[in-house]
Amino acid sequence: MSEPISIPTAQPPGAWRRLTRNRVAVAAMIILAGIAFVAIFGPSIFPYSPEKVTPHSLHPPSWLPLVAEQAKLDLDHGGAVGRWQHPFGTDMNGRDVFSRVIQGARVSLIVGLCGALVSFFVGTTYGLIAGYVGGRTDNVMMRFIEMLHSVPRLIIVIVAIFTFGPWLEGWLHDAQSSPWLHYIVRPGAEGYAKIMILILCLGLIEWLAMARIVRGQVLALKEQQFVLAARALGQSHTRILLRHLLPNLIGVIVVYLTLTIPAVILDESFLSFLGLGISDPQASWGSLLSDGKNVINPIHSYWWLLLFPAAAMSLTLVALNFLGDALRDALDPRARR
Amino acid sequence: MPTFILRRILALVFVLLVAVTATFCLLRLAPGNPFALNEKQSSPEIIAAQERKFDLDRSIPSQCARYLGVMRNNEGHFSGLLQGNLKSCLKFKDRTVMELISQALPVSAILGVSALLLATTIGVWLGSIAAVRKNTWLDSATMLGALVAISVPTFVTGPALVLVFSLWLGWLPVGGWTGISSLILPAITLAGPFIAYIARLTRTSMLEVLNQDFVRTAHAKGLSEKRVLYKHVLKVGILPVVSFLGPLAANLLTGSLIIESVFSLPGMGGFFVNSVLNRDVFLCCGSVTIYCTLLVGMNLFVDIAYKWLDPRIRLE
Numbered sequence: 001m002s003e004p005i006s007i008p009t010a011q012p013p014g015a016w017r018r019l020t021r022n023r024v025a026v027a028a029m030i031i032l033a034g035i036a037f038v039a040i041f042g043p044s045i046f047p048y049s050p051e052k053v054t055p056h057s058l059h060p061p062s063w064l065p066l067v068a069e070q071a072k073l074d075l076d077h078g079g080a081v082g083r084w085q086h087p088f089g090t091d092m093n094g095r096d097v098f099s100r101v102i103q104g105a106r107v108s109l110i111v112g113l114c115g116a117l118v119s120f121f122v123g124t125t126y127g128l129i130a131g132y133v134g135g136r137t138d139n140v141m142m143r144f145i146e147m148l149h150s151v152p153r154l155i156i157v158i159v160a161i162f163t164f165g166p167w168l169e170g171w172l173h174d175a176q177s178s179p180w181l182h183y184i185v186r187p188g189a190e191g192y193a194k195i196m197i198l199i200l201c202l203g204l205i206e207w208l209a210m211a212r213i214v215r216g217q218v219l220a221l222k223e224q225q226f227v228l229a230a231r232a233l234g235q236s237h238t239r240i241l242l243r244h245l246l247p248n249l250i251g252v253i254v255v256y257l258t259l260t261i262p263a264v265i266l267d268e269s270f271l272s273f274l275g276l277g278i279s280d281p282q283a284s285w286g287s288l289l290s291d292g293k294n295v296i297n298p299i300h301s302y303w304w305l306l307l308f309p310a311a312a313m314s315l316t317l318v319a320l321n322f323l324g325d326a327l328r329d330a331l332d333p334r335a336r337r
Numbered sequence: 338m339p340t341f342i343l344r345r346i347l348a349l350v351f352v353l354l355v356a357v358t359a360t361f362c363l364l365r366l367a368p369g370n371p372f373a374l375n376e377k378q379s380s381p382e383i384i385a386a387q388e389r390k391f392d393l394d395r396s397i398p399s400q401c402a403r404y405l406g407v408m409r410n411n412e413g414h415f416s417g418l419l420q421g422n423l424k425s426c427l428k429f430k431d432r433t434v435m436e437l438i439s440q441a442l443p444v445s446a447i448l449g450v451s452a453l454l455l456a457t458t459i460g461v462w463l464g465s466i467a468a469v470r471k472n473t474w475l476d477s478a479t480m481l482g483a484l485v486a487i488s489v490p491t492f493v494t495g496p497a498l499v500l501v502f503s504l505w506l507g508w509l510p511v512g513g514w515t516g517i518s519s520l521i522l523p524a525i526t527l528a529g530p531f532i533a534y535i536a537r538l539t540r541t542s543m544l545e546v547l548n549q550d551f552v553r554t555a556h557a558k559g560l561s562e563k564r565v566l567y568k569h570v571l572k573v574g575i576l577p578v579v580s581f582l583g584p585l586a587a588n589l590l591t592g593s594l595i596i597e598s599v600f601s602l603p604g605m606g607g608f609f610v611n612s613v614l615n616r617d618v619f620l621c622c623g624s625v626t627i628y629c630t631l632l633v634g635m636n637l638f639v640d641i642a643y644k645w646l647d648p649r650i651r652l653e
Contacts, residue, residue, distance in 0.1 A: 306500070
């Protein structure tokens with residue numbers, strides 16, 4: 001195959017030091033930590049519900065200097081707006097954009113993380129098996145990946161989401177009244193059906209790169225003496241795969257996991273933007289951007305509906321991609337040119 | 338070579354059948370009936386009659402087989418995808434899928450091709466500059482910009498460009514399809530991330546090639562810097578870009594869904610999304626057929642181009 005075969009070590013010595021010496025990577029990590037903090041604790045700190053409709057429709061960010069016209073409009077709509085009441089403004093229905101961006105962050109990050117985990121499980125298992133078994137199995141498995149490459153996957157996923165989404169929703173609804181499952185499936189769980197289906201479907205299309213990389217590495221690793229030694233000691237294949245090969249792949253896997261997260265977030269927002277993913281009253285960055293795009297017109301520019309979700313999303317994606325790149329440099333010095 | 342192309346075409350048919358079958362079955366399994374989505378409720382008899390008329394009665398495998406054209410339809414003959422019949426649209430029943438697609442495809446194709454050209458030319462150009470001026474501010478600025486451009490999604494850049502160039506400056510149309518000027522913003526938006534990606538690819542591979550012996554030989558022969566770069570280095574350095582053209586085509590295809598929605602272009606993307614929402618299996622499978630064919634065709638083209646650029650490669 002065409003992948004360059006390099007023999008990796010579990011963690012090149014000093015990987016963490018190399019990573020923290022990279023100023024861009026440190027900045028990316030700080031930004032990501034900040035975004036994660038806001039996503040986790042934001043709703044408990046900031047008092048407005050992202051779904052609460054207020055009379056202040058399409059109010060510009062409230063810290064901006066107040067125009068007389070707007071002040072009059074506020075009074076008509078049921079009272080003045082405090083300076084920090086709506087820092088990112090409000091949308092068409094008077095919902096607070098700041099809260100909605102936070103909720104969007106929660107949804108997008110969860111989908112990104114869990115989707116990447118799904119792709120990690122599928123891709124790693126597939127790559128490990130293909131590389132370790134080798135021969136005809138490997139050949140068939142790689143042909144299958146090539147076949148998937150020549151299908152517009154996201155397009156099939158759109159259809160799949162529409163098929164399985166309502167099923168899962170119905171199942172979650174029924175499960176709440178079943179004698180066993182209602183301990184796990186709490187009331188209101190069907191609201192999360194769309195998110196779960198997105199995680200599954202997107203995870204299931206983003207694993208191809210991971211599988212190829214893992215397979216390439218396993219092909220090189222399995223010829224090494226420590227694998228032979230493990231065989232000679234009578235260890236089972238499963239144990240060799242999990243205890244000897246997998247730890248050696250951690251570096252590559254971490255790198256590709258970091259790069260899969262932004263890919264999944266992008267896919268999710270892509271679908272939500274088209275109105276096929278998360279939809280009102282729930283919010284994700286994609287659906288917020290779609291709302292913002294719909295109110296662009298030549299007379300009024302409601303720029304805050306577009307700017308803030310776009311900034312949050314771009315910042316996250318840029319930080320993740322920078323971190324992924326820096327991790328690759330730190331964990332795999334050979335890849336650096 | 339001919340056997341190679343023939344095998345690729347056979348593979349195309351296989352991929353196409355798998356993709357269309359999957360799409361067809363998924364969409365028929367999805368809740369919602371294409372004949373009962375209107376506001377006014379049709380009676381069960383009318384729905385059943387419609388289903389019979391469009392060969393969508395009986396089991397899903399049988400419906401699919403009739404759509405593919407491997408089983409006799411209700412009128413008793415083979416007429417389906419394999420016979421080149423894409424059926425009629427289920428939403429606008431007086432239009433055939435073929436008509437709709439032949440109307441929308443040129444728009445998408447022009448958009449796609451111009452984005453492809455933009456992405457490859459500008460991407461290779463930027464990447465080569467960065468490689469030749471390695472470790473200068475120009476190099477770092479290009480690569481930093483490239484990573485940002487890869488990360489920012491097109492549905493952020495698209496509306497932003499509209500806001501600036503159409504609404505504030507008023508230079509270009511906001512959207513719709515009014516001629517070449519309405520293509521500029523969509524093509525730039527669509528090409529943006531791929532310009533960046535190709536620039537990164539080109540830089541990496543050019544740096545590798547610049548250190549090789551034949552480049553030193555070329556310099557030693559006394560060739561001009563320009564000639565070495567364009568005739569020798571670029572021809573090899575561009576290979577990874579060529580092999581990226583296949584995935585690029587796939588990404589441009591799906592990316593155009595967004596672009597067409599942002600700029601309200603009457604392309605394939607809108608039809609596809611609506612066909613899923615309307616459970617319009619025929620239109621949906623028709624679009625999937627076109628997408629797959631374009632993709633596999635592009636991959637074939639890439640393989641041939643690869644061979645032409647690097648005679649050492651043997652096609653199997």
